[in-house]
Amino acid sequence: DTGVSQDPRHKITKRGQNVTFRCDPISEHNRLYWYRQTLGQGPEFLTYFQNEAQLEKSRLLSNRFSAERPKGSFSTLEIQRTEQGDSAMYLCASSFGTPGNTIYFGEGSWLTVV
């Protein structure tokens, strides 16, 4: 088991460009989460999936953000028309079963918008 993997680990993009991050959860984990973390802060919830269904989206997730998990396995998080305020680490996590079960994080994808 390789754990949760995220790609790319680092991305530098110009303001206005689109970026996409991929997350591969631990196999057989049915729940997948996206969080965003800025320097000095704890992770902030963005959205989560149970299998392929997106069950909750945070108000932080503006209409420039979209997340998918088409086959209930890997997930993508796309940010359109990036802004400097989008610079952060985007964390993916997964868990199995019901809420309250342990959630495991990937190493994160750093985004810098210049």
Place this chain on the structure above:
Amino acid sequence: TQLLEQSPQFLSIQEGENLTVYCNSSSVFSSLQWYRQEPGEGPVLLVTVVTGGEVKKLKRLTFQFGDARKDSSLHITAAQPGDTGLYLCAGALEKLVFGKGTKLTVNP
């Protein structure tokens, strides 16, 4: 409004000292998880506590879940420089909600 209040936010101590980090909420959680995070890396799970009043030990780290499952503490005995990092508590509802973290620095 922060759902989970974590304190202190910063802590700088000498090697060998003991410390306690607190995590408090008005919400009841189905479980509470503690993570440690290094700069530029994702959070790494330390422990999950599930039962009110539960105490778990991990070498020099002792974790306690409050009886009402609203609060938790992390106690480190005889801290070492290798304990330096960001410690995060996270309460489980439908998703995890995090505190702001405690940045611990242990000086040799």
